Amino acid sequence: MRFQPRGLRQLALLALSAVFVTTAFAQVHPTAPSFSSRPGAAYTIYLNYAGFNFSGTWGGTTSPSGTPGITPAYTVDGDATAFSVAEVANIKNMWARTAEKFRAFNVNVTTIDPAVAAGQAGSDATRQAYYDSTAKLMHTVLGGSGGWSGGGGVSFIGVTENAYGTAGQNGGAGPGFHTNWGFSALAPNDLQFIGEVAAHENGHGLWLRHQSDFTGNTLSNTYSSGNGTGNNSYAPIMGNSYDSQRGTWRVGDTGSTNNKSTQNDVSVLLQANDGMLLVDDGVGHSLATATAMGVIGGNVDPTTTKGYIMPASSANPNPIGEANYTKDYFSFSASGAPVSLTLRDGSQYITPGAADPGATLKSRLRIFDSVGSLVGIGVLDGSTLFSTYNASLGAGTYFAEISSFGGLSHTGNFGTQLYYDMGSYFLTGSGVGAVPEPATMAALGLGVLALHRRRKSSK
Ligand SMILES: [Zn+2]
Structure with a gap:
């Protein structure tokens, strides 16, 4: 708008030169x-x-x-x-x-x-x-x-x-x-x-409509800015998430004064849009179906040891509770030497092995042994953006479990709002080996099954 007077003068001067005006x-x-x-x-x-x-x-x-x-x-x-x-x-x-x-x-x-x-x-x-x-x-x-x-x-x-x-x-x-x-x-x-x-x-x-703040039934802020700033702060994407650590989908209040309703962002995305769905990340969701950890020279390969956590139910997505999200499992071996694993929230598009800014997941790391007993839990860093696990594990096969922290239920001046913990993660670390043995056994099992089927069908 600042340039409008000058622009008008130029147009007047160049009125006979339409081609020149277009080029300019x-x-x-x-x-x-x-x-x-x-x-x-x-x-x-x-x-x-x-x-x-x-x-x-x-x-x-x-x-x-x-x-x-x-x-x-x-x-x-x-x-x-x-x-x-x-x-x-x-x-x-x-x-x-x-x-x-x-x-x-x-x-x-x-x-x-x-x-x-x-x-x-x-x-x-x-x-x-x-x-x-x-x-x-x-x-x-x-x-x-x-x-x-x-x-x-x-x-x-x-x-x-x-x-x-x-x-x-x-x-x-x-x-x-x-x-x-x-x-x-x-x-x-x-x-x-x-x-x-x-x-x-x-x-x-x-x-989606705005995630707002209400005092009782009175609209206080059209754009809710969540629970503050700094570590472990959440704000709704559909509010004002410009200054929070995590801008996430939320279950919270929307509407206008005396016309307040609850909006579950993920439900709306999935159910209001034809053909919208959650896509599985392809990582095993149980110990029995664990994906082999990517290992290069004793170190975790973060470019293959990655995935994302999402609501377990598309029909009724619920942000609160670890059990309401998918869990991912990676198998690895230990030799008795120190093992170090770091679970980081976020994608790694900018630099492989480094978390991009803008993580939406807050994750949890657990380690299980070959019979499914819990042997350790990752320690959450004060930033809330990664967890670390350090131990000397006896020789054998182990599993790393990645889960959602379970969402944030925040009660403040504007009532209770529920934030999703979903999104990308990856693992880094050292002292680990690949696990060819279970994979070989699984392949053998499948081979036997296929043989049985062939025998049956030949009768
Ligand atoms: Zn808007």
Whole structure:
């Protein structure tokens, strides 16, 4: 808005030179680095850091609405025509934070424009029409300061799952409804803010409303900021999670004064969106089905000894209680020498073996022996972001169990709210060996079974 007077003067001076005006205002889209959290998933959230020229009025005849026009690419150095090395690193960080929120869901959080593969990327107007016509796709523009809208970002509610339809479908949102926004230029170096706001706006697209604070039946804060800041703090993604240690899905209060209801974020995500589901991480969920720990030269290989913890029930997800989440098991061997294991919360997209910022899981580590007896428990660090286990285990086979800490039930000035502990983890450590023996026995068992079947079928 600051530049409007000068812009008007320029337009007046150049009124006879339409071509020149068009050239002067053409937008360069820098090439974003390519990251995808779950290629091929039913839902796609395309995080666009490269700028966008939006056609028309966003929001149709409803409120909020506005005319976004050209949104510049994400930038920290003022040059929106190219991504610097620092900006590429920031993009990976912000993308990883947003992707982690959807880690267990059938959602691909990606920086790769799906309009390119579809052959619909000739212009931004073509891209916009493609996004609108594609079900289960959201285009999230992360750029600009949102002067046309206000706030940190904006999205329509419950629009992601369906393609655009005229005649009242999509609540009158109008064309462009498959584009939502996070206004990164408000604080381009606050990577947590930008990562959280992208998850928040896409939560709206997937039918979530705000997680709010109520005093009795009176709305006190539309955006709940959870239980504080620092270690072991939680805030709802659908509230204000810009300053908490963990921004998580929650069961809590939503609505308006005298119209309060409870929203279970995970239930809504799973049940309100056609084809949305939790995807198993493929790690064994019992001692009997334990996955062999990845071991390289006596050290744990974190790039294969990893997974994610999610609610055990899709029909009735419950954030409170370890038993309401999946558990993962890894088998390993010990030789009698010291064993050291560290269980870290978070993904490791940025640096393998190092936890990305933005962990949503708070995890627990237990060690069992070959007959399933508990032999040790990991010690939770004061940061609450990792647990360590150090011991000299007798020679033999052991199991590492990874579980959710069991969620946080927090009671404060605004009643009781329940936070999920779900998301990615990985193990590091030393003094461990691989366990070929049980795997060999399992293979033998299967071989015998197959022989029996063949004999039976030959009769
Ligand atoms: Zn919101």
